[in-house]
Amino acid sequence: MNTSKPQPENDSVEFNDSLAGILFRLLALAIIDAFALWFIYHGVSDGGIGLFLATAMFIITLGVNAAFLREELYPLRWLSPGLALMILLVVYPVLFTAYTAFTNYGTGHLLVKEQALEQIAKIQYLPKEGVVYSWTGYRSDAGDFAIWVMPEEGKPLLLKAGQTLSPDDSSVGSLDNDGIPESIAGYERLTRAESVRHITEISEFEFGEPPDVISVKSLNEAAPLKQRYIYNEGTDTIEDKQTNKIFKPIVGTFTADDGEVIRPGYYVITGIENFRKLFTSPAFRGPFIRIFIWTGVHAFFTVLLTFSLGVFFAIVFDDPTLPGRKLIRSLLLIPYAIPAFITVQMWRGLLNPQLGVISQAITAVFGSSPDFFSNQWWAKIGILFVQLWLGFPYMMLICTGALQSIPSDLYEAANVDGANVFQQFWNITLPLLLVAVGPLLVGSFAFNFNNFTVIDVYNQGGPPIPNSPTPAGHTDILISYTFRLAFAGGRGIDYGYASAITIVIFLVLSVIVLWQYRFTEGLEETM
Amino acid sequence: MSETNSFLGSARRQRQLKRAIQMTIAVLAIIYALFPIVWLVSASIDPRNSLNQQQLIPPNASFENYRTLLTSELHPFKRWMWNSIKVSTIASVLSVFITAISAYAFSRFRFTGRRSLLMTVFLVQVFPTMLTFVAIFLIVQEIGKIVPWLGLNTHAGLILIYLGGVMGINVWLMKGFFDTVPKDLDESAMMDGASQWQTFYYVILPLVRPIMAVIAILTFIGTYGDFLLPQIILQDKEQYTLAVGLIIFARQQFSQNWGTFAAGSLMGAVPIVIIYLFVQDYIVSGLTQGSVKG
Structure with missing residues (x-):
């Protein structure tokens, strides 16, 4: 520097x-x-x-x-x-x-503690004892309900969902002998038989403006709801007023001694728990290690295969006298030019076990065709096959450029020494080519290490790894696995665990960077 | 005499053999590269629309699949195309602009921390934005609570994320080009009374147009083909980009929608392929210098 x-x-x-x-x-x-x-x-x-x-x-x-x-x-x-x-x-x-990565952020733990307590404080229950009202129901054409409640003392109230109205409200019709309105504007009074018919619906409603909410207990009684959970800041516990149980906070969830929990929970720092799970819990470690290995294997073989074919084509067509050279190169560029999401999905069609043209061709020759999607090994081979097709033009392009930089007198000298074509390739072309395109190969490795598009479009990581506690597939790479952990939904999301895996990807990439840095010592001169 | 003749003859024969091998390989390579595409084209004009019993030359070929797709109410394909083009264009134009001013500053100004900043930019690009997609998702969700038009399910939010990756290898690439433009040009422009900005915009920038085009095109292509971030950010079918829309569509009863998918694929791929074939020399120069597709 x-x-x-x-x-x-x-x-x-x-x-x-x-x-x-x-x-x-x-x-x-x-x-x-x-x-x-x-x-x-x-x-x-x-x-x-x-x-x-x-x-x-x-x-x-x-x-x-x-x-x-x-x-x-x-x-x-x-x-x-x-x-x-x-x-x-x-x-x-x-x-x-x-x-x-050091928290349990995810399903059930999406809020900070204060927010969780706020939500818990909103949970209410219908006390068995206490104040009761008699009530009369009304129903609108749209199916909304309103109730008229009569306390033993004091003024009656008209309640709609989320709304408390005074009994003098203009919508209240004339009162009958019991002091109950005959009608409410927009609503029709329910007969007793109708009340019976709608009782389950009505009792699910919470009437009145929060927090003074009234719910229907039975055909005859309505009662105010009360806050169910009372938080005690001193002891950091919650008391359940309905059952008198005490809930203590355990890793972001208020939990009673008998295991009952209060939702929602909140997120807490869990230290290295996610990493411990990753590296020591057999259920988690198993799929993780499989995925980790496949991520490396996939990236390595993708680079190796595409580079091999790319070099081959580059050398064969590296001949200025070849007619139509430019056209050949342009045509060979097309697989790389089309966006991968399109071509990978296209290959899904071509490799389709019963109907795809490739599978049918294989069947015609060998009598049967492998299943490129539900057999884990064939799925992996299928991915590498598709990757080869997608990626060889890129390698061909960069090698074509690099070949120009190899001085031709080296080959002349080799010819004089009697080296054959393969010896020349192995001892002159390949080493010099690797020096020139080395950083790009490392770059390609890093790119395919995280090539979400190809993996996810090909088979969404499938076939699934059986008995995995997380949604993991045999062809998943780390980034697609992370994606499934964070967004797949089905089995709940786990941002904390997903982030821990992202950290692992970071560490691997850091090693790659250091390695790439060795190729780019010339970089400093340009600074 | 006869020895020389046979030597020349064998050399000619060798040349002919070499040419024959080259041409054979060329033909095989082109078949390998293009057969799947030809098959896709054939599927797109096969009105049976099914993966089953597809033939290379479909009977009763028609543009039925294209029509189905363009008029489908269920799958707003035109909308997806438009979304993709819109997002990619805006993202690439803004990227190039920000890349250019950053690279210019790195190339022309000497200031404390310049080297460490350059090094940071180099290291940061190894960790692409999409890797932290969990955090990005949570951040955009939170931004959306405060500024709804920049939150989840908006194209502005998606573009913002793409711009996050702007400080990367492309800044290096463009800085290299600015370095090749002599500083005398800046100085004489400033001498004539141009401000620093005018110098940059009217004198220096036009000289690096080719590399700007390369970066813009590669950013466009990368954004157009991205399948991860739009999937996370966009939730409504109407908002999808082509990548998300087309793949989600294809995942439903694929073998019965094969022809429609093929039609959509080709319509989606043609703009990109055309760009590639027209400017392939530029793109190759960009690629070999480390700029990446995607």
Whole structure:
């Protein structure tokens, strides 16, 4: 990194800003700041992830302000859009992933504790004893219900879902002898028989404006609902008023001694629990290790196969006298040019076990055709086969370029020494080619290490690995497995565990970077 | 005399043999590369629309499948195409712009932390944005609570994520090109009274147009073909990009919708293939210098 001669301060940086320019800059900055403050305010008041996001936003805004107000930070003005995006969408997500990997964030643990307690406090129950009202039901044409309740003392009330109205409300019709309205505007009074018919529906409703909610207990009685769970901050426990059970917080879920839990839970830092699961729990480790190995094997063989075929074609067509050379190359480029999601899905059709043309051709020759989707080994072979088709043009392109850089006198000397074509390839072409395209091969490896599109379109990671506690498939690679953990739904989502696997991918990629860095020592000179 | 003749003759024969082998390999290679595509084209004009009993030359060939697809209420294919083109175009134009100003700053200004920043940019690109998609999803979800038009299920949110990957190898690539433009040009422009911005925009930028085109095209292609992020961010069928829409469509009763899928595939692929074939030399130069597709 050391440069012997000091870089001269660039004198081309001149601040020939006009007054209008400065005003415009300040105005733009003011607008950005106003938006940022508004955003930060909402983020903070949202709590949870919003708080983290507000912090990131704050840092970015601070940086942008500094860059645009201080002349010595002039170069950063040019870099600020890129850097802001990098901080918000690369650096911050990486940190957030690292944090999430040490929590149990996922189904049942999606809220921060305060939010969970707020929601739990809203849960109500119908006490067995206490105040009771008599009630009369009304039904609208749309099927909504309203009730008129008469307490033993005091004024009656008209209640709709989420709404408490006074008995003097204009919608109330004339009262009968018992003081019950004959009708409510838009609603029709239920006869006793109709009440019986609708009782189950009505009793599911919560009438009145929260938190003073009234529910129908039976045909004759309605009663106010009460808050079911009372949180005691001192002991950090929750008491269930209905059953008098005590719930204690256990890894983000309030749990009673008999195992009963209160939903929703909240997320807590669980330390290395996710990693422990990954590396020591046999049920989790088994699929993980299979997937890990296949991820590497898949990327390695994809690069090896595509490179081999690519080099072969590049050498065969590396002949200026070959007629139609340009056309041949253009045609061979097409598999690479079509977006992979299209071609992989196309191959799904061609390899379809009974109906696909490739399977039918194989059947015609061998009598039967392997199942490229439900047999794990054939599924893997199928993926490599498709990858070869998708990727060889890229390798052919980069090798064609690199071949030009190999000096021809090397071959002449080899000819004189009597080396045959294969010896020349093995001892001259291949080593020099590898030097030239080495970094690109590493890049290709890293790309295929995370080639979600091919894996997911081909078979969505299937066939499934039996008895796995997580949705894992035989052809899943780490990133598609992570995707299934976070978004597959069916068996619940587990952001924490998914993030832990992302961290593993990071570590592997870091090793690749270091390796690639060796190829790019020349990089520093260009800095 | 006769010895020389036979030597020349064998050399000619060798050349002919070599040419014959080359041509054979070329034909086989082209069949290998193009047969699946030809098969797809044939499926797209086969009105039976089924994977079953497909023939290379379909009887009663027609554009029935294309019509079905373009008029389908259930699968708004035109909408998906439009979404893909819209998102990819905006993302690539903005990317190129941000890449250009960043690369220019790295190329022309000397400031503290420049080297470490450049190194960071180089390292960061190894961890593509899509890897942290879980965090990205949660972040966009949260942003959406505050700024709904930038949240989940919006194209703006999706574009924002794509822009996150802008500080990467492309900045290096473009910086290399700016470095080849002599600084004298900047200096004389500034001498003539141009501001730094005017110098950049009117003098230097036009000189690096080819590399900007390459980066724009590769970004466009990469975005157009992305299957992961739109799947996470977009939830309504109307909002899908082509990649998500077409694959989700294809996953339903694939073998009965084979022809329609083929028609959709070809319509979706043609713009990209045309771009490739027209500017392949540029693209190759970009690819060999480390820019990636996707």
